[in-house]
Amino acid sequence: MSVHGDLDLASAPTMRQRAARVLDSGTTALVLDLSGVDFCDSAGLGMIVAVLKRARTRGARLRVVCPEERIRALFTLCGLDAVVDLHPDLAAACAP
Amino acid sequence: MSASARRRALDDVIELDLPARPEYLGVARMVVAAAAAAEPTFRPERIDDLKVAVSEAVTNAIEAHGREGVDDRVRLRCDLAGDRIEVEVVDRGAGFDPDAVSTAPSPEDPSRLEWERGMGLPLMRTLTDETVISSDEGGTTVRLVVHQTRRRAPDEPNGGTGDV
Numbered sequence: 001m002s003v004h005g006d007l008d009l010a011s012a013p014t015m016r017q018r019a020a021r022v023l024d025s026g027t028t029a030l031v032l033d034l035s036g037v038d039f040c041d042s043a044g045l046g047m048i049v050a051v052l053k054r055a056r057t058r059g060a061r062l063r064v065v066c067p068e069e070r071i072r073a074l075f076t077l078c079g080l081d082a083v084v085d086l087h088p089d090l091a092a093a094c095a096p
Numbered sequence: 097m098s099a100s101a102r103r104r105a106l107d108d109v110i111e112l113d114l115p116a117r118p119e120y121l122g123v124a125r126m127v128v129a130a131a132a133a134a135e136p137t138f139r140p141e142r143i144d145d146l147k148v149a150v151s152e153a154v155t156n157a158i159e160a161h162g163r164e165g166v167d168d169r170v171r172l173r174c175d176l177a178g179d180r181i182e183v184e185v186v187d188r189g190a191g192f193d194p195d196a197v198s199t200a201p202s203p204e205d206p207s208r209l210e211w212e213r214g215m216g217l218p219l220m221r222t223l224t225d226e227t228v229i230s231s232d233e234g235g236t237t238v239r240l241v242v243h244q245t246r247r248r249a250p251d252e253p254n255g256g257t258g259d260v
Contacts, residue, residue, distance in 0.1 A: 009118040009155045009158065009159075012119050033169055046215065047212075049209060053209045053212075056209070070141070077218075077223075078215045096152075
């Protein structure tokens with residue numbers, strides 16, 4: 001699932017619903033690709049935590065692609081780099 | 097202060113009243129980023145830090161208005177003073193005690209995933225050189241100060257605390 005543009009309070013609820021639909025359909029692995037994200041704040045990070053929680057409930061694996069160092073730094077500042085399965089590119093995320 | 101210095105100081109202040117809706121967050125970020133970029137020596141990574149901090153403050157303001165059903169706009173005041181930019185976000189929500197806000201537990205804590213929120217205030221404090229929150233039942237003012245180059249190491253505690 002590709003995410004584009006700004007990930008904030010304006011867009012996070014929609015993204016969260018999209019991801020929830022995918023997980024509820026029985027997917028066992030979801031890759032959230034943030035390569036097209038220009039901006040992310042704590043509402044965006046909160047959305048990812050919510051999706052991760054839902055994935056775990058459904059027994060699915062969540063991987064997040066985040067090539068942008070600036071956005072990756074926010075995960076680290078919030079202590080989420082230890083919780084979220086982060087990858088620098090799609091190829092790394094899709095490796096077995 | 098000389099007349100010309102005073103004029104210059106006023107010239108560099110931008111004030112904007114934003115509708116308290118999430119779709120205006122992008123406008124708030126764009127305005128502060130453009131204001132900071134007016135000073136060519138401002139480093140792009142500091143402008144990025146400022147954008148996140150302002151987004152957090154305006155998000156909190158929008159949510160505070162939403163909770164109280166307040167129709168008022170959120171005021172954004174941006175003052176570029178040479179080596180630093182100072183942004184104030186003023187809301188008319190019910191106010192809160194910044195010292196009483198719980199923050200997310202450590203990543204090792206199994207309950208970490210119960211926390212989708214509580215990251216905004218720590219991010220503001222980490223990304224700015226100064227974050228000062230003044231809040232009472234009439235509303236909240238968040239003052240964010242960002243210098244051209246970071247004055248503190250990212251993990252150093254911020255001097256600015258609540259002033260309730």
